[in-house]
Amino acid sequence: MSSVQVINLAQKFSLFNxxxxxxxxxxxxxxxxxxxxxxxxxVWHHHDHEDELFLVVKGKLLIRLQDQDLxxxxxxxxxxxxxxxxxxxxxxxxxxxxxxPKTTLNTGNVQNERTVDAEWI
Amino acid sequence: MSSVQVINLAQKFSLFNxxxxxxxxxxxxxxxxxxxxxxxxxVWHHHDHEDELFLVVKGKLLIRLQDQDLxxxxxxxxxxxxxxxxxxxxxxxxxxxxxxPKTTLNTGNVQNERTVDAEWI
Numbered sequence: 001m002s003s004v005q006v007i008n009l010a011q012k013f014s015l016f017n018x019x020x021x022x023x024x025x026x027x028x029x030x031x032x033x034x035x036x037x038x039x040x041x042x043v044w045h046h047h048d049h050e051d052e053l054f055l056v057v058k059g060k061l062l063i064r065l066q067d068q069d070l071x072x073x074x075x076x077x078x079x080x081x082x083x084x085x086x087x088x089x090x091x092x093x094x095x096x097x098x099x100x101p102k103t104t105l106n107t108g109n110v111q112n113e114r115t116v117d118a119e120w121i
Numbered sequence: 122m123s124s125v126q127v128i129n130l131a132q133k134f135s136l137f138n139x140x141x142x143x144x145x146x147x148x149x150x151x152x153x154x155x156x157x158x159x160x161x162x163x164v165w166h167h168h169d170h171e172d173e174l175f176l177v178v179k180g181k182l183l184i185r186l187q188d189q190d191l192x193x194x195x196x197x198x199x200x201x202x203x204x205x206x207x208x209x210x211x212x213x214x215x216x217x218x219x220x221x222p223k224t225t226l227n228t229g230n231v232q233n234e235r236t237v238d239a240e241w242i
Contacts, residue, residue: 004186004205009196028172028200029152029222051149057196065125075130075178079149084125099220101150 009035009057013095015121020114022098022106023121034098034118042088045108052080052100059094063087130156130178134216136242141235143219143227144242155219155239163209166229173201173221180215184208 007025012035016023019039026033035057044064054063055077063070063078064087070078080086107115128146133156137144140160147154156178175184176198184191184199185208191199201207228236 004189004191004199004201006191006193006197006199008194009198026174026198026200028174028220031150031152033174033198033200053147053149053154068125070125070127072127073129076127077130077147077154078125078127079147079154080125099149 007033009095009097012121013037013057019093020106021116022118024118025121027102028099031099031101032104032118034100035121036096036098037093038088038090038096039093040090043107043110043112043114044085044087045110046085047080047082047100047104047108049082050101050104051082052104053098054078054080054088055097055099057095057097059090059092061094061096062089062091064089128154130216130218133242134158134178140214141227142237143239145239146242148223149220152220152222153225153239155221156242157217157219158214159209159211159217160214161211164228164231164233164235165206165208166231167206168201168203168221168225168229170203171222171225172203173225174219175199175201175209176218176220178216178218180211180213182215182217183210183212185210 022034022036143155143157182193
């Protein structure tokens with residue numbers, strides 16, 4: 001029996017309700033596939049060495065950059081390049097899929113009370 | 122103005138109709154985010170050094186492994202680890218999102234008439 005498993009995103013999202021605490025749902029090469037529920041405003045931060053993908057699974061996400069606001073609806077994604085300051089904002093709860101290197105810290109160059117380790121789910 | 126762009130998957134899928142020809146919709150670190158429409162059976166192959174993610178955006182996908190069949194519905198993904206023989210099969214057209222290193226060839230260790238270069242869309 002192979003250990004390859006199909007992951008159902010809706011099922012995984014049903015397992016938790018807290019915000020801003022990404023869970024790991026898969027690994028691919030040097031990266032993790034994470035999911036998170038977010039609501040409210042996150043901190044401004046950047047990642048020095050890593051690009052980061054945000055895919056909106058449910059809801060409407062605002063990612064503020066220093067020179068523009070990016071609005072993402074369901075089925076839309078964006079890659080925030082390394083070094084680019086960004087601030088995710090979710091007026092209502094948003095379900096997102098994240099892809100980022102295993103070394104990535106959620107708050108990037110900032111470490112504060114919002115900094116968390118992601119756990120497998 | 123930043124060059125960061127929001128990608129709408131449905132809009133990108135609307136731009137082409139051929140099967141088994143992945144298009145690149147984004148890049149993240151050393152990988153491409155690709156989309157493809159597939160229908161019918163692909164060739165058995167594996168990737169020696171690269172894990173590969175399949176996320177079903179629309180339709181129902183079968184990925185045959187040597188020891189099991191994986192069925193993926195919309196909103197489900199699987200990571201096929203490096204070295205694992207697999208054969209995607211789509212009875213009806215399926216829209217998939219792929220994530221794989223930039224160096225990945227669609228047919229992996231096999232090179233034949235199904236081998237194609239992915240282009241940006």
